[in-house]
Amino acid sequence: MSNSSEATRGRIYQAALQEFARYGVAGARVDRIAQAARANKQAIYQYFGDKERLFATVLERSLGELAESVPVETDDVAGYVDRLFGYHLAHPEVLRLLMWEALEFTDRAVPDEENRARHYGDKAAGLAAGLPDQAAGPLDGPSLLLILTGLVGWPLVVPQVRRMIMGEEADGLPRLRAATADAAEAVVRHARGDSAGAAASGDGHLARAPAGADGDLLSPAEA
Numbered sequence: 736m737s738n739s740s741e742a743t744r745g746r747i748y749q750a751a752l753q754e755f756a757r758y759g760v761a762g763a764r765v766d767r768i769a770q771a772a773r774a775n776k777q778a779i780y781q782y783f784g785d786k787e788r789l790f791a792t793v794l795e796r797s798l799g800e801l802a803e804s805v806p807v808e809t810d811d812v813a814g815y816v817d818r819l820f821g822y823h824l825a826h827p828e829v830l831r832l833l834m835w836e837a838l839e840f841t842d843r844a845v846p847d848e849e850n851r852a853r854h855y856g857d858k859a860a861g862l863a864a865g866l867p868d869q870a871a872g873p874l875d876g877p878s879l880l881l882i883l884t885g886l887v888g889w890p891l892v893v894p895q896v897r898r899m900i901m902g903e904e905a906d907g908l909p910r911l912r913a914a915t916a917d918a919a920e921a922v923v924r925h926a927r928g929d930s931a932g933a934a935a936s937g938d939g940h941l942a943r944a945p946a947g948a949d950g951d952l953l954s955p956a957e958a
Contacts, residue, residue, distance in 0.1 A: 746774060750767075752797065752832075754767055755790050755832055756831040756832055759838065760787060765779055787846075790832075798851070800826075807880075812883070813923075816883055817915075820887045824908070830891055830892050858880055862879045863877075886915050897911070
């Protein structure tokens, strides 16, 4: 593929990412994608197929970039959750794509479902490996993965609910980000039967760098 073709594909992907995140599959328009990408509609159909296949490609690539950027770390679950929170703050389109998928693929398999299920299974197995053989109650690897991703995702996809519960304080997102990581650590400690919490600071909260106004962690020089 020529450099020109690769550049065109890249522009189409970026334009489609924004279009699908804003309008979903049914509401997205190939004309708008073509205009934003400075490409013609024929190029979109040639490179990606119809609109639904384009959505599938965009979602698959977005999830792949997420998985590569934020791998699960079984020995640092709170850190993993904190990084996942930060990634979704920087890339809100990923959660929006998943929400549109949930709304529009209600009665059929979602794009690449088999491979995605296998990927989630691998993540869950990694988390399960960090749990004792007799984990607390029904909390196994799949349940833990779903709980951790829900802790991060739900407050970000329903900002109106977050606002009503937490208000609009300037430190709302950084505070929520820190609280989410603390909650994740508490869940894992419970599952491991470790009530002490080896990484806790003097006030009982996990020690971590302070966060800026947008939820990003600050360096020691910035803190």
